Amino acid sequence: xxxxxxxxxxxxxxxxxxxxxxxxxxxxxxxxxxxxxxxxxxxxxxxxxxxxxxxxxxxxxxxxxxxxxxxxxxxxxxxxxxxxxxxxxxxxxxxxxxxxxxxxxxxxxxxxxxxxxxxxxxxxxxxxxxxxxxxxxxxxxxxxxxxxxxxxxxxxxxxxxxxxxxxxxxxxxxxxxxxxxxxxxxxxxxxxxxxxxxxxxxxxxxxxxxxxxxxxxxxxxxxxxxxxxx
Numbered sequence: 001x002x003x004x005x006x007x008x009x010x011x012x013x014x015x016x017x018x019x020x021x022x023x024x025x026x027x028x029x030x031x032x033x034x035x036x037x038x039x040x041x042x043x044x045x046x047x048x049x050x051x052x053x054x055x056x057x058x059x060x061x062x063x064x065x066x067x068x069x070x071x072x073x074x075x076x077x078x079x080x081x082x083x084x085x086x087x088x089x090x091x092x093x094x095x096x097x098x099x100x101x102x103x104x105x106x107x108x109x110x111x112x113x114x115x116x117x118x119x120x121x122x123x124x125x126x127x128x129x130x131x132x133x134x135x136x137x138x139x140x141x142x143x144x145x146x147x148x149x150x151x152x153x154x155x156x157x158x159x160x161x162x163x164x165x166x167x168x169x170x171x172x173x174x175x176x177x178x179x180x181x182x183x184x185x186x187x188x189x190x191x192x193x194x195x196x197x198x199x200x201x202x203x204x205x206x207x208x209x210x211x212x213x214x215x216x217x218x219x220x221x222x223x224x225x226x227x228x229x230x
Contacts, residue, residue: 048161050182051193053175055112055164056128056153058143058202062086064099070119074099076127078109081150090118091127096138106143108153108191108200108219112164114171124167130185130221130229139224141191144217147202153219156198183229191219191229 059078063086067073072094077086089109093102110126117123128141152160165175184194191200201216208214221227 050179052161053165054179057109057111058147058151059109061102061105064103089125106147108141112167114167130224130227139221141219143202143219146205148205151203154201155193180230185227187225189220
């Protein structure tokens with residue numbers, strides 16, 4: 001999950017949990033890009049839920065190579081349609097899949113995690129993957145081929161109450177620690193919210209234009225049902 005003057009991000013899968021990372025041209029708040037459509041309703045902080053705080057986005061993997069200093073990490077460049085350019089995310093997926101299995105996929109990025117360094121690469125994000133309980137089988141969560149890059153992931157038909165939390169808020173208030181354990185796959189390999197079964201959905205490219213109703217597709221892994229997600 002390194003290029004030129006960008007700020008970087010990476011993620012690695014450790015013990016079934018993807019550690020985070022990212023690349024950016026500069027450190028900016030990426031929640032304010034005009035490219036991304038939002039469905040937000042006014043709400044007080046007390047009315048907001050954990051799902052409102054974490055910012056999941058759809059991105060396409062445009063590059064995937066083994067980390068030069070860590071042979072169990074891939075370094076991916078992820079296109080989220082951000083003005084700053086693609087993010088760099090490192091993920092610990094080398095033991096579980098080939099680079100060719102990742103390249104070109106539309107993946108789900110946790111986009112508002114605090115920056116951290118992993119093997120010398122500054123990280124600002126994380127790829128989501130499903131795993132079995134023993135963490136010896138891991139599969140990427142993948143959005144449809146025609147998913148709208150940069151769009152925010154929804155759960156079921158729920159709208160968002162306000163903007164996502166900032167990276168500092170996520171870190172200080174431990175929003176990810178509350179959010180992550182609620183992610184699972186259902187019997188159809190779809191990523192979903194454990195408590196109410198709401199399926200993770202992404203907007204499809206070209207839908208909602210000229211007054212048309214928006215179309216959504218679900219986020220799935222390849223074969224793992226009732227699995228952990230992280």
